[in-house]
Amino acid sequence: MTMHKYFRVNDNDIEIYSKNRNCPTSMPNTNLAQLGFQSETMDFQPEINIQRNVYQVDALANKNPGELNRPVVKYKKKRKCMDYVKTTIPAIDWLLLNYNWSEDLLEDIMAGITVAVLNIPQGMAYSILGNVEPTVGLYMAVFPVLVYSILGTSRHISLGVLSVICLMTGKVVSTYASDTIADPEGYTNMEVATAVTMVAGLVQLLMYVFRLGMLSTILSETLVSGFTGSVAVIVITSQLKELLGVVTVRRNGPLQVVYTYYDFAVNFHTINWMTALVSAVTITILLVYNAFLKDKINKKLCMPLPIELLITVVGTTLFQITNIAEDYNMIQMGEIKSGLPGIQVPPLKLFPSVFLDACIIAVVAYSISMSLALLVSEKLKYPIDTNQELLAQGMGNVIGSLLSCLPCGASPSRSASQQTVGGKTQMASIVSAGIIVVVLLWVGVVFEPLPRCVLSSIIVVALKDIVLQTLELPRIWRNSRTDGLVWLITYAATIVLDIDVGLLIGVLVSVLCVFVKGVLIDVHALGRLPGTDLYMRLDTHGDAAEVPGVKALRFAGSVNVINRFAFKRKIVEALRSEYAADALVASAVPSVAVLSAAPPEPGSRTVVLDMAGLQYSDAAGTKLLCELFESLVAxxxxxxxxxxxxxxxxxxxxxxxLSARFFPTVHDAVVFHQHRRQSRLLDAVVVKSANGEQKRF
Structure with missing residues (x-):
């Protein structure tokens, strides 16, 4: 029986070759299973067999050298006016033209109800962080949300209160607000807060005008993780006063966490034990539910159980029918205004004072919101316009500032709920806003007897997962020392110094790390994997072997005015290691002057520079590359x-x-030089004839 080794499959036909690959036997309409082979057990390794000529870039591109690869100018296709309108107001597209009322409406309503019941306790709780009335958080669940629903491009993020933003705004409020009774020319808490919101919105709109959506990438995922983790610690620390009823002053500025715990220790004797008991019970219920009951209960319900709202309602009812709060001097919510706020322009005189803080708040809010939007969009495969998001959030803040709102941001918990419950579009946010309006008009006053420690407990439990991000530091450090350093410095600086200072330091360290990476360069010798056209690093691939007579070097990084001499030095050092016997390289100043004892043989010292890793080359770097090439050739x-x-x-x-040879791959260059070297060796063979004449073959 003849054993066949080689197969070629063409559609349903199989050609079987003998060991010498001659005389194929064609077997139409046959597959390997019919020949007795089991495909799942066959050790069938795919092969790539390509035969082609060696190409240089000019020949491959079929262009003249002087015309090749000029900078490409992209011309945008002309767009109709309606396209601009739909791009600027996405709701025209998804709501008026393409909304599937029969399939998506019910799921959006369910998602909207879920987000609304989360917004009620979170809105009132996070308003405390901003040093404003509880209803402000509910306003933020209406006006900025409606604006974003019309202008935003994410279908699932839930705009409104965000702990980090509320805390940063609260710090500004405590700095510039004063008692208007004692100081008639001072500013109220609400005036300062709305001024911050207006300036933050204007900054975001200015960023939109200049198309600066890419600035969100300045705050990397690692930096945001370290920053939000440290802010969560600051938020929890700031809530100790409400959780325990301790009489202390609110601390701001550097070492505020240390001073707060010091004040707590000094004034521990003023603790309100009933407040502490209610806080402990509330936190325990929330932790036990989230850890052991949440998943089991939610599987049996059509929507997540709003445990925070349930605790808020139960607490309100309990303290409404009893006199516990009055008997034990517990701090309650107090008067809650019903109805919608009137339009009020923030004081313009405050704008210069809050400008810097508002800029930081604008960037942080946008970056966190964009991170959530991009995360969900990548999962569900739909596009996000980063610049349009600036317009949506900027307009939301500007309009919100006229209606008693703090700067808004996207909440991770609400956004996750809106997506997991089944929300399809921002119609869910519109439904949620409608429910909150009903609460503001008729239900808000019901929560007046609720102790504030209950809302503080909700805040603390909501931040638990963010605080636990600290446990991710070892993993981040193992994956990247640079990212670990950014995380650690941002985290420590924010806690020790202050929120805005810590963020600024984190950004500077992150940019510095990117800068350092941009100037670092790597040059490695390459070897060819046997039987392939693949060239790998010799120091990491044991099978790779250096091609005789050819020194292949791979460069990765940028060549610029800062690192150009380092690049030259690394190339020279790599060549020195290869040609140490016949090359002397000056070391005092980076140079490629090579002094040889004897003139080199033509083609005996061949260098192929793999420049696939060249990220960027400025004018100085390009000039150095040209000088390096000419010096090596000389x-x-x-x-x-x-x-x-x-x-x-x-x-x-x-x-x-102009004299350089450019090849599309390293293998093209190596084969070219091997062929050229063989030709030169043949030309150098001289045979003397009998009469003394020389003949060259």
């Missing part, structure tokens, strides 16, 4: 450049590098 090296980015080829030639 010193007897046969140099070729492989996988150079298209734009860099044009810039190099514009700087006078």
């Amino acid at each position: 010193d007897g090296y046969d140099v070729s450049l492989a996988a150079v980015p298209d734009a860099s080829i044009g810039y190099m030639r514009a700087n006078g590098l």
